[in-house]
Amino acid sequence: xxxxxxxxxxxxxxxxxxxxxxxxxxxxxxxxxxxxxxxxxxxxxxxxxxxxxxxxxxxxxxxxxxxxxxxxxxxxxxxxxxxxxxxxxxxxxxxxxxxxxxxxxxxxxxxxxxxxxxxxxxxxxxxxxxxxxxxxxxxxxxxxxxxxxxxxxxxxxxxxxxxxxxxxxxxxxxxxxxxxxxxxxxxxxxxxxxxxxxxxxxxxxxxxxxxxxxxxxxxxxxxxxxxxxxxxxxxxxxxxxxxxxxxxxxxxxxxxxxxxxxxxxxxxxxxxxxxxxxxxxxxxxxxxxxxxxxxxxxxxxxxxxxxxxxxxxxxxxxxxxxxxxx
Amino acid sequence: xxxxxxxxxxxxxxxxxxxxxxxxxxxxxxxxxxxxxxxxxxxxxxxxxxxxxxxxxxxxxxxxxxxxxxxxxxxxxxxxxxxxxxxxxxxxxxxxxxxxxxxxxxxxxxxxxxxxxxxxxxxxxxxxxxxxxxxxxxxxxxxxxxxxxxxxxxxxxxxxxxxxxxxxxxxxxxxxxxxxxxxxxxxxxxxxxxxxxxxxxxxxxxxxxxxxxxxxxxxxxxxxxxxxxxxxxxxxxxxxxxxxxxxxxxxxxxxxxxxxxxxxxxxxxxxxxxxxxxxxxxxxxxxxxxxxxxxxxxxxxxxxxxxxxxxxxxxxxxxxxxxxxx
DNA sequence: TTGTAAGCGTTATCAC
DNA sequence: GTGATAACGCTTACAA
Numbered sequence: 001x002x003x004x005x006x007x008x009x010x011x012x013x014x015x016x017x018x019x020x021x022x023x024x025x026x027x028x029x030x031x032x033x034x035x036x037x038x039x040x041x042x043x044x045x046x047x048x049x050x051x052x053x054x055x056x057x058x059x060x061x062x063x064x065x066x067x068x069x070x071x072x073x074x075x076x077x078x079x080x081x082x083x084x085x086x087x088x089x090x091x092x093x094x095x096x097x098x099x100x101x102x103x104x105x106x107x108x109x110x111x112x113x114x115x116x117x118x119x120x121x122x123x124x125x126x127x128x129x130x131x132x133x134x135x136x137x138x139x140x141x142x143x144x145x146x147x148x149x150x151x152x153x154x155x156x157x158x159x160x161x162x163x164x165x166x167x168x169x170x171x172x173x174x175x176x177x178x179x180x181x182x183x184x185x186x187x188x189x190x191x192x193x194x195x196x197x198x199x200x201x202x203x204x205x206x207x208x209x210x211x212x213x214x215x216x217x218x219x220x221x222x223x224x225x226x227x228x229x230x231x232x233x234x235x236x237x238x239x240x241x242x243x244x245x246x247x248x249x250x251x252x253x254x255x256x257x258x259x260x261x262x263x264x265x266x267x268x269x270x271x272x273x274x275x276x277x278x279x280x281x282x283x284x285x286x287x288x289x290x291x292x293x294x295x296x297x298x299x300x301x302x303x304x305x306x307x308x309x310x311x312x313x314x315x316x317x318x319x320x321x322x323x324x325x326x
Numbered sequence: 327x328x329x330x331x332x333x334x335x336x337x338x339x340x341x342x343x344x345x346x347x348x349x350x351x352x353x354x355x356x357x358x359x360x361x362x363x364x365x366x367x368x369x370x371x372x373x374x375x376x377x378x379x380x381x382x383x384x385x386x387x388x389x390x391x392x393x394x395x396x397x398x399x400x401x402x403x404x405x406x407x408x409x410x411x412x413x414x415x416x417x418x419x420x421x422x423x424x425x426x427x428x429x430x431x432x433x434x435x436x437x438x439x440x441x442x443x444x445x446x447x448x449x450x451x452x453x454x455x456x457x458x459x460x461x462x463x464x465x466x467x468x469x470x471x472x473x474x475x476x477x478x479x480x481x482x483x484x485x486x487x488x489x490x491x492x493x494x495x496x497x498x499x500x501x502x503x504x505x506x507x508x509x510x511x512x513x514x515x516x517x518x519x520x521x522x523x524x525x526x527x528x529x530x531x532x533x534x535x536x537x538x539x540x541x542x543x544x545x546x547x548x549x550x551x552x553x554x555x556x557x558x559x560x561x562x563x564x565x566x567x568x569x570x571x572x573x574x575x576x577x578x579x580x581x582x583x584x585x586x587x588x589x590x591x592x593x594x595x596x597x598x599x600x601x602x603x604x605x606x607x608x609x610x611x612x613x614x615x616x617x618x619x620x621x622x623x624x625x626x627x628x629x630x631x632x633x634x635x636x637x638x639x640x641x642x643x644x645x646x647x648x649x650x651x652x
Numbered sequence: 653t654t655g656t657a658a659g660c661g662t663t664a665t666c667a668c
Numbered sequence: 669g670t671g672a673t674a675a676c677g678c679t680t681a682c683a684a
Contacts, residue, residue, distance in 0.1 A: 003661055014671035019663060026664095027669050049439040050385060051661030053376045054676050061419075068405060075401035079394060082422045091436065093387075094420045096408045110417065113375040252606055280575055281607025329677055340655040345679060352680090353653050377677035380660050 002045040011039045063093040063111045066122040071220050073272045080295035101125040118302045124217050136305040141190045148311040150297040151190040157287035157318040158197025161241040161269045166205050168267050170239025174211040177243030198241050223250045245270035245284050267326035285323035328371040337365045389419040389437045392448040397546050399598045406621035427451040444628045450543050462631040467516045474637040476623040477516040483613035483644040484523025487567040487595045492531050494593050496565025500537040503569030524567050549576045564592055571596035571610050593652035611649035
């Protein structure tokens with residue numbers, strides 16, 4: 001493939017002049033420029049970005065480590081982040097960690113070798129101790145010491161959910177979440193603030209007794225059997241806040257199978273919102289996160305890293321999304 | 327950041343020896359190796375992959391250009407392709423073209439500059455004329471002259487759908503697809519074979535008159551109003567094959583709104599299959615594509631490119647997925 | 653076994 | 669305005 005040297009030779013100029021022409025930097029006489037541009041077309045020259053990265057010591061690549069692009073919300077997030085970064089002149093590498101700690105770590109290692117300009121980290125694994133804090137990392141929904149993070153306003157979301165259930169007259173309330181990490185790690189994600197905000201708001205309204213079901217994060221989708229049994233053992237419950245729409249969907253199916261009418265008998269609120277277009281049934285009432293706003297926030301931090309400016313955490317607002325289940 | 331030279335100096339050896347140690351190539355005396363490895367740890371040296379790409383003229387990056395990772399099937403495909411490529415030692419760059427021809431092209435251009443080792447192209451845009459056929463491209467669900475492609479066995483899928491509707495006793499059959507490209511381009515995707523296989527099998531069974539509704543590809547999700555009207559103007563229809571589950575979902579909602587019972591009055595089959603976990607209603611009966619098999623096929627072609635072996639098209643089998651709508 | 657040096661394709665600094 | 673040339677960090681003949 002033609003290089004800058006070939007172009008220079010053919011045009012009878014030095015490589016520096018060609019470089020200036022390509023990059024629109026420094027002075028180049030008009031005729032020289034035109035000649036060079038003609039030759040570039042002629043030989044089909046395409047600048048080598050790798051060589052450029054080499055000299056400039058940056059490659060304009062950002063990597064996104066996430067558990068699974070199959071998860072609908074993550075897929076959306078991925079889309080918006082890529083779009084935003086593209087507009088800022090970055091390319092994006094995607095790294096599916098499949099929720100395995102070793103894969104998280106081996107990716108971080110790989111990305112170090114590749115000298116990516118920034119890493120977006122979305123993980124529930126216990127990687128804190130092995131994280132090189134000098135790396136330009138931005139974390140989503142998770143706080144690491146010394147690493148800036150972006151997250152939705154989970155606390156406010158929990159409050160919203162509580163307010164809605166109270167307004168609807170619910171008396172026996174339950175929380176269900178798959179963010180308990182106690183079994184094999186001691187990480188605590190920002191996501192747990194959904195529960196905290198929820199419980200606080202209930203308490204403010206005199207509701208102290210809430211049935212709190214938490215279980216360890218699995219694949220983000222399916223609920224372990226014993227949790228289903230726990231739900232059934234509380235027929236008095238008339239309002240449930242679930243930590244995600246995926247969990248809410250499972251819970252609703254369980255309740256309906258056991259003869260409950262949703263939302264008449266039990267109101268159920270989820271978290272995530274947005275659309276899921278292959279949906280023939282009820283729309284889940286939910287606290288919505290905005291993947292677009294989140295993407296903008298992440299991108300903002302990355303640009304600041306790039307410009308060597310000071311970076312700060314960003315909390316993105318959530319919204320109440322009306323549906324058919326509460 | 328420490329470079330190979332720093333390590334060499336500190337270890338009192340030449341850089342070639344360090345390089346040999348890192349890459350496990352050539353002879354290095356055991357003690358020398360051990361010393362070098364110690365120093366590497368000491369100074370926190372991480373090989374620079376960019377420099378390596380420079381020398382080796384390959385960077386082990388594969389790019390995936392696709393319309394939208396938000397689309398559930400694409401999100402799944404993305405996941406499996408990434409996983410497969412990771413196992414083969416490749417990193418993956420993701421490029422959302424948002425269905426814009428210019429973005430497709432500007433990405434291809436970008437990837438040329440970045441000297442990626444292969445490009446996976448998933449597009450419905452008319453880019454044929456501007457495609458550099460010397461590039462290592464593998465196309466999904468789309469035939470370009472001189473470019474190897476992977477696709478599901480769409481024709482067999484169409485046949486399966488026809489067989490099922492016939493078995494269920496349908497007499498007045500309709501096809502609905504959003505793959506008509508006539509309006510602004512003249513591309514024809516592999517996807518149109520779903521319709522062809524479907525119609526052929528019906529004809530073999532004496533069913534000649536099929537109501538064929540095709541409309542231009544939009545965002546893969548929503549159906550234009552006039553198509554909804556067309557559907558309503560055929561109340562005699564009792565069996566419908568839709569080109570995707572997304573389309574099927576819209577069609578089913580339309581029919582139910584107009585008082586039809588699914589599947590009692592009308593049987594509806596979609597295409598894509600797999601799971602969509604936030605689904606509280608009926609499961610769509612569908613012809614399933616296997617994102618995992620597709621990913622393996624794509625990866626197989628890429629590895630062949632890499633080894634400079636001859637590449638060939640690969641057709642992946644589909645399967646019938648029972649659901650509640652047919 | 654090991655070290656020297658060429659080469660990969662750029663950009664940027666300095667003379668001219 | 670322009671052209672040598674050093675530098676970026678690595679791999680790999682080739683020599684020793």
